[in-house]
Structures are given as structure tokens and as C-alpha cells.
Amino acid sequence: MDMRVGVIGTGLIAELAHLPGYQAAGAQIVAVADVVEERAQRVAKKFGIPETFKDYQDLLKLPEIEAVSVCVPNFLHHSIVLDALKAGKHVLVEKPMAINLSQAQEMEEAAKKAGRLLMVGFNSRFRSDVQKLRKVVEAGQLGDIYFAKTGYMRRRGYPSGWFTVKREAGGGPVVDIAIHAIDFTRYLVGSPKPVSVVASVAQKFGACPVEGDVWQSSDVREGLRDGKEFDVEDFASAWIRFDNGLVMTVETAWTANIPRDRVYSDLLGTLSGAGIDSYHSVHKKGSGHGAIDEAVEIYGETSGMVSDTLLPFRANDSHAAEIRHFLAVIQGKEEPIMSAHDGVIMQGLLDAIYQSAEKRREIVL
Numbered sequence: 001m002d003m004r005v006g007v008i009g010t011g012l013i014a015e016l017a018h019l020p021g022y023q024a025a026g027a028q029i030v031a032v033a034d035v036v037e038e039r040a041q042r043v044a045k046k047f048g049i050p051e052t053f054k055d056y057q058d059l060l061k062l063p064e065i066e067a068v069s070v071c072v073p074n075f076l077h078h079s080i081v082l083d084a085l086k087a088g089k090h091v092l093v094e095k096p097m098a099i100n101l102s103q104a105q106e107m108e109e110a111a112k113k114a115g116r117l118l119m120v121g122f123n124s125r126f127r128s129d130v131q132k133l134r135k136v137v138e139a140g141q142l143g144d145i146y147f148a149k150t151g152y153m154r155r156r157g158y159p160s161g162w163f164t165v166k167r168e169a170g171g172g173p174v175v176d177i178a179i180h181a182i183d184f185t186r187y188l189v190g191s192p193k194p195v196s197v198v199a200s201v202a203q204k205f206g207a208c209p210v211e212g213d214v215w216q217s218s219d220v221r222e223g224l225r226d227g228k229e230f231d232v233e234d235f236a237s238a239w240i241r242f243d244n245g246l247v248m249t250v251e252t253a254w255t256a257n258i259p260r261d262r263v264y265s266d267l268l269g270t271l272s273g274a275g276i277d278s279y280h281s282v283h284k285k286g287s288g289h290g291a292i293d294e295a296v297e298i299y300g301e302t303s304g305m306v307s308d309t310l311l312p313f314r315a316n317d318s319h320a321a322e323i324r325h326f327l328a329v330i331q332g333k334e335e336p337i338m339s340a341h342d343g344v345i346m347q348g349l350l351d352a353i354y355q356s357a358e359k360r361r362e363i364v365l
Contacts, residue, residue, distance in 0.1 A: 009071035011218035021323035097343035104347035120343035126321035142269030158254035160227035161217025172232030178252035192242035201233035272300030
């Protein structure tokens with residue numbers, strides 16, 4: 001796709017997902033920006049990008065850039081997205097959309113005013129297993145879906161750096177990983193509107209000092225901060241009711257004493273049930289982003305007897321698929337499967353989860 005783009009923030013998500021994703025889609029990456037100049041220069045050299053900037057405003061001034069990815073800590077999303085939209089750029093911003101609902105709403109309105117596409121990085125929607133199950137649901141094979149159970153659980157997979165600092169991240173695994181499980185499950189069942197939330201959060205382990213997978217921010221990896229600050233939850237559960245009567249339960253943890261990591265979604269329908277359950281990619285060499293090669297499972301009846309059906313799928317790079325879709329929507333080649341309003345709805349849910357946990361009661365949205 002012959003488009004010219006820029007990337008703001010050259011940390012891990014940019015280096016592993018956005019930059020290779022744009023190159024795979026055939027886009028020209030004109031420039032990158034990062035407050036750490038050495039990082040921007042290193043990444044630019046790696047990907048053959050001609051220009052680097054310390055100030056993202058200088059990148060936004062380039063008239064040839066049509067779209068940007070915003071790959072910075074969560075608390076910076078709001079201001080940078082507003083500036084990018086004001087500069088006339090289409091924007092793909094990493095999840096979560098913002099730090100709170102009012103910020104997300106302002107970003108959505110700014111996109112409407114600018115007449116530009118604003119898409120939030122819900123890349124799990126593009127997983128091949130999610131897309132396969134979505135087709136099953138759309139065909140009506142599950143009937144009336146009345147209950148969903150989803151989760152993103154890690155046995156030992158805590159991050160460090162800004163991820164564990166509330167003022168910078170906005171929260172812990174709820175905003176880091178559960179957001180994916182909630183979003184793709186809501187997408188699977190037709191994107192109903194959430195109406196109430198009951199939730200609980202806890203911090204039981206913190207920066208658990210045992211062997212495990214540690215997602216370090218670029219600042220920690222490069223020795224710019226020690227990564228020891230930890231003032232967010234490491235476990236959460238929630239019960240969400242939607243306007244169509246559907247109930248969804250959610251569980252998430254960076255650290256939990258469970259057999260293995262799980263990213264799963266179970267749907268109960270009146271005709272059939274269905275489930276997807278995947279290891280996180282880091283536990284399977286060569287699996288790329290998203291789910292490993294498995295099968296979507298359908299549980300129903302055939303000829304009056306209980307039966308199970310397995311629908312095999314091949315794992316894909318969900319980030320690359322998301323970026324290709326982002327560019328295709330800008331060019332008018334595809335209809336969007338998500339909108340800025342999906343980001344706003346999710347932000348309202350995230351806020352409600354933390355409010356419910358703090359007030360120990362149901363929150364009505």
C-alpha cells in the first residue's frame with residue numbers, strides 16, 4: 001500500500017509490531033520520533049527510516065506523512081493524538097485509548113472534527129481464531145448468546161517500568177492485557193453496549209521476584225529508570241452486564257499460581273457453545289503474535305446427540321493484520337471493523353472496573 005507514515009515512540013511495541021507491520025504492508029515509513037534520540041536513531045537505522053526527531057511535533061509538520069502510529073506510554077496518548085489529528089493525520093493509537101473516559105471522548109470528537117480516522121490498537125480482533133469464530137457467530141450457529149467468560153491470565157508475566165506506575169499506565173493488567181480479552185469477546189458477540197460492572201482488584205505479588213517473563217519498558221531495558229515502582233493491581237475480576245442481556249465475566253493477572261498462561265473466551269448460546277483458548281505467543285517459539293495453531297471448538301448437538309466440532313486455524317500476526325486494515329480503511333478499500341467509539345466504550349468500562357473495585361459496589365454506566 002503506497003502510503004507515507006510516521007511512528008511516534010520507538011519502544012518495544014513500535015519495534016516489534018508497528019514498524020515491521022507497516023513495511024510488510026508496503027507503506028513508506030518517513031520518520032520516527034522519540035524523546036530518547038539514541039533509541040530513535042537505532043531503530044531508524046534498523047528499519048532504514050530516513051528521518052528521526054526528538055520532538056514529535058517536528059514529525060507532524062512533515063506534509064508528506066498521511067498517518068501516524070502513537071506508541072508511547074498511556075498517559076501521553078491523549079495529547080499526542082489530539083496534536084496529530086489537528087495536523088491532519090490519520091491515527092492508530094495503542095491501547096488503551098487514554099487514561100480516562102473524558103480524554104477518550106475528547107479524542108473521538110477531535111477525530112470527527114478533523115475528518116480523520118482514529119483507530120485504537122485492539123489487535124486481538126484480527127487474530128485468525130477470533131475471525132473464524134466471529135463468522136460462526138454471524139452465521140447464527142450459536143443461537144442466542146447469553147453468557148461469555150473470558151480472561152487473560154499469566155502464571156509469571158509481569159512488566160516493569162511505566163507499566164506498573166498508575167499515573168503513567170492508568171492501571172495494571174486490566175488496562176494492559178484484560179483489555180484485549182474484553183474487547184475481542186465483545187466483538188465476537190456483536191459489540192453490545194455495557195450497562196453495568198461489578199469488579200474487584202488486588203495486589204498480591206507486585207514485581208514478583210521469581211523466574212518468569214518480564215515485559216520491560218524501553219526505559220528499563222536501556223537503564224534510564226530502575227523499574228521498581230509498582231502501585232497498580234496484579235489481579236482483577238469483573239462481572240459485566242450488557243444492554244442485550246448478555247453477561248460477561250472477566251479474569252486477569254500478571255502473576256497467578258495456575259498451570260499455564262491462558263488467553264481464552266467461552267461463549268454459551270442456545271444452539272451451541274464455543275471456545276478459543278491460546279497460550280501467549282512468548283511460550284511457543286515461532287508462533288508470532290496472537291494465538292498458536294489450534295482449533296476453534298464448537299459444542300452442540302448433531303442428530304439428537306451431543307457433539308463437538310473443531311475448526312482448525314493457522315496462527316497469524318495480528319498486529320500486521322491490524323496495520324494493513326488501518327491503511328486499507330484510510331484508502332477506502334475496506335470497511336472498518338472497529339471505530340474510535342469502541343475505544344471510548346472500552347475506556348468507560350475500564351473506568352467502571354476501577355470505580356467498582358474502589359467503592360465495592362455495582363457501577364451503572
